[in-house]
Amino acid sequence: MESLKKVKVRFAPSPTGSLHIGSVRTAFFNYLFAKSQKGEFILRIEDTDQKRFVQGAEEEILETLNWLTLEYSGEIVHQSERLKIYKEHVDLLIDKKIAFEKDGAVWVKVPEDKKLEWVDLVGNKKISFLGKDVDEFVILKSDGFPTYHLANVVDDHLMGITHVLRGEEWTTSTPKHLYLYECFGWEAPFFAHLPIILGADKSKLSKRHGAKSALDYRSDGYIKEGLLNFLALLGWNPGGDKEQMSLEEMISLFKIEDVNTANSIFDVKKLEWLNSVWIRSLESKDLENRLKDFYPKNNEVTKLLDSSSSNIIIKAAASRMRVLWDFEKLVDINKERVFTNEEKEIAKSLLEFLVNDLGDSDWQDEKFLAALKNFSKEKNVPFKIIYFLLSGKEQGIGLLELNQIYKKDFFVNNLNSE
């Protein structure tokens, strides 16, 4: 890379809906690249399509970046406020006879024999197009707004963008952009076209085929570390066997030449796993705060988190969660189903056994466990059944934790219930 210019990249979403996972990945790679190069990462809102404008979309974009802590620098640029600038540049091209008017719009046609090529940073390979294969395109729409092609080039140049990292769906537009740079007499930035993230059906992840927005993943109980880590691994690999990486580690390891060329499929299972790894990695106080943010007005959960037992619960739950929603299920003390007659019989004898063995006061962990083992052995009752009768659940956090949190009465109640 010849230039010593400070790296400056941008994330340029259009406010046409919520940010889906593919866009977030693009934003993230731009961020990683900028940070790893000690460069700048800025945000530009490409609101040049009035028809597709969605109220609140920009707020959601900001909310997403904020959640994932992908901080941009400087002011947000809105293309809709720069119409005059685009118009001036369009006029420039008209004067040069490069652009022409037709049907109320301004168009550009790349000369048939014009060769447009660049070395793409992803895969470090040369990509070239011939003018004859580049469709005639609009740069200024009849409503006075520029198209992406024009606004994008003008802004990237004016804002001093050095590297354009964008999805591979843009590679067929790049010759158009290159041509515009040339016509304006500007030096083009470096281009890196990121491979596309595909859904399970192997087609591009998009809203219409049910792709969730990044914020949907937040409400599904994924934490930012898990999602970011997973996204990074889709299409990038630092080279070794390392999987779990913090944001700082990713920044220090990130190299654009390590980005893969092939598309990848979004595997929720691996996301879940990585999320669970991250949940387990959090300090329990940190996890507690995440849970409080996640369940802001859920009385049951909030009460538990504010209680003196919260630390016990969180430690017990941490290794059993894949997403934050799992916490609710784990600590839910409502019985899952009514006992069968046979189970009632066992429950009754278990209660007698325990009361006889442990007395009426609170049950001490050691003795409690010993008693359960004895009962299991003497009556030949599998521990699985004992766990179920005592906790009211097929599975969940340990009986000793339950004993610490809810005390004896909780078990007595369960064993007595109809």
Add this chain to the structure above:
RNA sequence: GCCGCCAUCGUCUAGUGGUCUAGGACGCAACCUUCUCAAGGUUGAGAUCGCGGGUCCGACUCCCGCUGGCGGUACCA
């Protein structure tokens, strides 16, 4: 159709001519551990590196062709 990109276990990938009878991770299976379930540990199944030609003493790695997949083909981005 045309143009472009891509091609290693089901999935994410390591691999840059010999160390690969292809390594790791997710998922799956079994076992160990164990108060249930997780977590943790061990093991296993799973890829003749899409196919066919080259180049080379030697190809997963380089070249060509084919096939397949994906993307683009809007006064959307």
